[in-house]
Amino acid sequence: MRTTDYLIIGSGVSGLATALHLQALGKVTILTKGTLKGANDYWDQGGLAAVLTKEDRFKKHIEDTLEAGALHGNRDSIRTMVEHAPKVFRFLESLGLSFKKEPFAEVGHTEKRVWRTSDFTGQDIFVQLLKHVQKSKSIEILENADAVELIERNERCDGAFARFGDKAELEPIIAKQTILATGGLGRLFERSDNPRGAAGDGIALAVNAGLEPQDMEFIQFHPTALALPQDERYFTFSEAFRVFGAKVVDAQGRAFLEDYDKRAELAPRDVLSRIIQLERTNGNVFLDMRYFNPKELKSNFPEVVKRLKPLGFDLTKSMVPIVPVEHFCCGGVPVNLQGETKLPGLSAVGEVAYTGVHGASLLPSNSLLESLVFAEAIGKAMERRHPLDRERVVDSQTPLAAPQVVVEEAHQVKAYALRIAQILSSRVGIVRTPENLRLALKEITEIPARDYRIQRRQLVAYKMIQACIARPESLGCHYMAKDII
Ligand SMILES: Cc1cc2nc3c(=O)[nH]c(=O)nc-3n(C[C@H](O)[C@H](O)[C@H](O)COP(=O)(O)OP(=O)(O)OC[C@H]3O[C@@H](n4cnc5c(N)ncnc54)[C@H](O)[C@@H]3O)c2cc1C
Incomplete structure (x- = not known):
């Protein structure tokens, strides 16, 4: 039987960061359903929100987050996230990431506080975390390993049953602590910018273990995805484009958002998604960047320009068709500020977890922050309980009856x-x-x-x-x- 100290289900930013915070405490095993490329972060453009300038205040970031979430968020969780942001920032720098000197403005943030390494910050963070995880002697990554059911014994979680590749049988992986880091659920919808693996598996694992998810009605749609999916996944143009001056227009090139909301391009994602969906009943909707200076566009969004070229889009020459797509699940498996669920031995982190920071809608650039802050909190909590975990003997001898699953074509x-x-x-x-x-x-x-x-x-x-x-x-x-x- 496979055994480990810490079993992390998911290899996105949340799973990788948690692994790095746990590596000093024992053996860490990361399971990932597909291959390492299957994480959201490869397409993350926006950045990481953090109060780091003297003009800005924690209080303002807290208020902006609450406001974006329609005052439904949990103030204590938000405060924890916001106040730990500088530490997360230093952690990332210690891994070798280098952020631009000046923060960027972002829709919903009343101060410039979004930090970028490039126009694909999430990807840069992911790659750097992965580099460190792969160097670690105490972390192993198992790819093509689908966690199918949690192992519950004596009212606690002792690991998970996983399906490796195409094998029909499930294999148990016994662990002292298990951490869900399975990401979002976008791929339950027809249109989403999430990667293939994002189908809410962590929610199902938790529900099958008797936990109730919270706030699952708050599904955020991103208003400006390229209306041409690649491998069934949609490419979103981050808010940065609209902050930079991109206009949402109809087929005649007429900007129409102000007819509905005076904030126009700078209105929140939810509002824009509704307007664009409505307007699409009259015809296609486009993002217009034709009047951008090509040099400025290339220097501000080099990676986006590069990725769109093979698809035949030159952003300074043609308007791009857009459509709203599922983007982010604000709800999830409830956890406390240490990332623990109600089931002993099971924690959750990242998009699958419900920490209460997003309330009824996500403030852009807060989700990577949430993942990184609570990954660290899990590390700290596990460190405190390490003497207990070290002493605890988890039964890895008694054979476990693996659940039988049906696998169809x-x-x-x-x-x-x-x-x-x-x-x-x-x-x-x-x-x-x-x-x-x-x-x-x-x-x-x-x-x-x-x-x-x-x-x-x-x-x-x-x-x-x-x-x-x-x-x-x-x-x-x-x-x-x-x-x-
Ligand atoms: C296009 C896009 C752009 C974004 N831009 C930003 C941004 O600029 N700033 C920001 O703050 N946030 C952004 N976000 C949100 C942010 O990327 C996500 O909230 C964050 O990546 C979630 O990280 P995660 O580690 O929780 O999940 P993910 O990165 O989705 O990783 C989940 C992992 O779990 C694995 N998994 C799932 N189910 C199973 C299973 N059953 N067994 C084993 N493994 C499993 C998957 O294979 C994957 O490895 C963006 C999201 C998208 C989609």
């Missing part, structure tokens, strides 16, 4: 996943109605899910719809149609 799995995506996108998307939510619940329940991957999707979708139904009023990114934009 890829095309069947794809067809059911598509059905779930259609239901969620048409009924539980940017604009919701009580009738659609009721129908969605019925339709999701009726899907004859046999394959374990479809059962997982069905369960997470069910929890999301249930949460939407439980909140009949609009709040943040949960928008009920009876209200006006």
Whole structure:
């Protein structure tokens, strides 16, 4: 039987950062469903929010975060996140990351406080964390390892059963502490900028272990994704483009956002997603950067320019078609400020966790920060309990009966996943109605899910719809149609 001290499920920024904070305490095993490339962070553009200038104040970042989350966030968790940001920043610098000298402005932030290494900051952070993880003697990474069920014994979590590659049987991995770092759930929807692995698995693992997710109705859609998916994934143009002056226009090139909201391009993501979705019923919507100085565009967004070229887009010559896509789940598995869930032995970090910092909608550039702050908090908490964990003997001798799972043909799995995506996108998307939510619940329940991957999707979708139904009023990114934009 495989054994480890710390089992981390997920190899995105959250999982990798947690691993680095735990490496001194014992053996760390990271499971990742696909390959190491399958993390969101490869496409992250925006940056990392942190109060580091003398003009800025923690209080302002706290208020901006609360405001963006429609005052639904937890002030204590937000304060913890904001006040630990400088430490996270120093941690990243100690790993060799070098940030630009000046912070950037970002939609929703009342001060310039978004720090970038390049126009793909998330990717830079991911790559640097990975480099250090791969150098570590106490961390191992197991790729193509799908965590399917948590191991529960004596009312605590003792690791997880995983499916390696195409094998039919599940293998137990016994651990003293298990950490969910499985990311978001965007790929439950038809359109998302999330990577393939982001299907809410961590939520399903937790629910099957008796935990209830929280705030699952708050799904944020990103308004400005390129309307041409690559490998089914959508490329989002970060807020930086709109802050830089990009206009949202119709096919005639007319900027129309001000007709709806005087903040126009600088309105929050939720508002813009609703407007753009509505306007798309009249025809395509575009992002217009044709009047940008080509040199400035290239020097500010070199990586974006490079990535769009092979797709045939020259941003200074043609408008780019855009569409809102699922971007971020503000809810998740509830944890305390040490990242612990209610199930002893199980913690959660990153997008899968519910720390309460995002409230009813995410403030851009706060999510990488949340991941990194709470990864460190888990490290600290585990350090405190290390003497206890070191003494504790976890039974790795008694054979465990692995759960039997049904594995269907890829095309069947794809067809059911598509059905779930259609239901969620048409009924539980940017604009919701009580009738659609009721129908969605019925339709999701009726899907004859046999394959374990479809059962997982069905369960997470069910929890999301249930949460939407439980909140009949609009709040943040949960928008009920009876209200006006
Ligand atoms: C396009 C895009 C741009 C973004 N830009 C920014 C930004 O600029 N600033 C910011 O702060 N935030 C940004 N975000 C949000 C931020 O990237 C995410 O919140 C963050 O990456 C979440 O990190 P994570 O480690 O929790 O999850 P992820 O990075 O998604 O990693 C999850 C990992 O879990 C693995 N996994 C999932 N299920 C299983 C399973 N069953 N078994 C084993 N492994 C599993 C996956 O394979 C993956 O390795 C962006 C997100 C996207 C999609």
